Amino acid sequence: MTSLRSEVRVLYRPKVEKMEKKYPLEILRHSASHIMAQAVGRIYKNVLYGIGPAIEDGFYYDFDLPRPVTIEELEQISKEMENIIKEDHPFEKIIMKKDEAIKFFREKGQIYKVELLEEIPDEEVSLYKDGEFIDLCRGPHIERTSHLKHFKLLDIAGAYWKGNEKNKMLTRIYGTAFDTKEELKKYLNFLEEAKKRDHRKTGKHLFAIFPEIGAGLVLWKPDGATLFNIIEEFWKEQHLKNGYKLVRTPHIASEEIYKISGHLQNYAELMYSSMDIEGKPYRVKPMNCPGHIMLYASELHSYRDLPLRFAELGTVYRFEKSGVLHGLLRVRGFTIDDAHIFISDEQIEDEIINVFNFTMEILKTFGFEDFKIYIATKPEKFVGDEKSWELAEESLKKAVMKKGVEFEIDEGGGAFYGPKIDVKIKDAIGRFWQCSTIQFDFNLPHRFSIFYIDSNGKKKTPYMIHRAIFGSLERFIGMLTEHYSANFPLWLSPKQIAVLSITDDCVPFAENVYKLLFEKGVRVEKDFTNTSLNKKIRENILKHIPYLAIIGKNEVKEKTVMLRDKKKNIGKFKAEELASAFLMAQEKKMKTLENLDKLRILK
């Protein structure tokens, strides 16, 4: 299965080539889950059935089984499903009085179905029957079991009944189904591809996590730290250019501050326990906001100072249950590219546009082109007055509409302290990742009683925007690694070029070339080992180095280098000119070297 089901929304929709599609995928998959449940019922004794819906890329069914299912048994279940398909049962709808249905399932001992029924408000309910299998179900279904043709069982997992960890854990079997064999195959290939790109595999040269140091705590290897630093530098430079002030706040703070911010009351479970410093309790910071607000509060502000933008690459620590940790994508210590912007009410819309543009500009530099924008509105539990909410929600919508960008409304999905814009980024194989978030906060400015002096000399509470573009550097780098399969664009590549010698005679000149590139600031490696050229090429390509400079007798004589990328020779160049091409690529954040034609000596 694709990892991080909730993190990565797989929106895989293959093109329909032949128009013999009979049913919407949801119906097909939902029916497949019935057939799977039926097969499980035939193979195992005393199966209790939970629920079996269609999901984004397939279906599942939850069972309470007397013994665990092994992955090998999926094949057996699949075979039984094939039998049921061959038997060609029609799906029949049965309408029953709710009481009757309860009685029916109670007699069969199907306690989960009874529980579901008891929650249904309607008088009548529908059941679906195919062959011997009868299930409570809203429907609709495919007409006959034989209409299911292309399915695959994928995985087994535990899942709490009704998703509540206090309930019993059931056995969940995942599968998927498509209209055609080709579509199914494509999807399975997609899963394969996602597996191949797993940053924990392709990013082994970037980072490591040691149980001895602690789960969810990342150690950056030189390559990873280089990448991290390049991103950091770019981020800082862009923020300074765009009117942000860079600040820094400490990693621990007195509990007092978290009482004021409300974190201690609302977020205690994700904070690490307190430590005693001279009799006072302190905490490791889970968020950067309190520090930034204190910085705001430490000086008197005029309306002329607004918008005031504080930014910090702030490393925070949050407790996450061990089972949810996942490479760089879910960790316990991470660096938020955080900013808190203090504005007056009339600045809301402009500033949102400002932040939105800035976010898009930054993400595009990293090679992302497709996004999904969500505006999350007022949830059931909220703070602040209705008027502020309305103003903020409207400003968010207006700002996004002004940009002419499509967006979806995530009704009630806002934070309790304000509405937000979430940006999901589409990666190279079509997965969407949530990274950027632009949030309004009605809560903290009041809790900290911060204010500015307006044009009438009166104190006013500013609005606050909390935003992050990468979200967390760790997660962003994890996602980048999967997006590029660790073959990063040139400007991000921790190693940009390797100088290779063909024979030992070439080493002195090659060494000079290496030194020149190194001194100019190119991220250059050298490989003067005494092995075949073929081997050196192979090894350096496998190290994700995008360019190789090969130096043999001819190059020494001509005082040139033969440049090649991962695929083929590009041509011969003078080392000085190559250095400036690299520096220009770095400056312009380029994916590859460009304008080489002018510099090339010969092909």
Add this chain to the structure above:
RNA sequence: GCCGGUGUAGCUCAGAGGUAGAGCAGCUGAUUCGUAAUCAGCAGGUCGGGGGUUCAAAUCCCCCCGCCGGCUCCA
């Protein structure tokens, strides 16, 4: 945390009661090579940890730990 799976050399993996293995990486030597693996030799292990069964355990049983896939949660 919960359910399931899994753990053998730095890495990828084989071995399923009877002397711990291979490839790559590493080291040493030979080779001096023109666009994705030159050859040979050497070294490398409390088979995740602990306990048990057995004449004998990497292998069977129990407990613990880590990792992986999900659930819940999230940047």
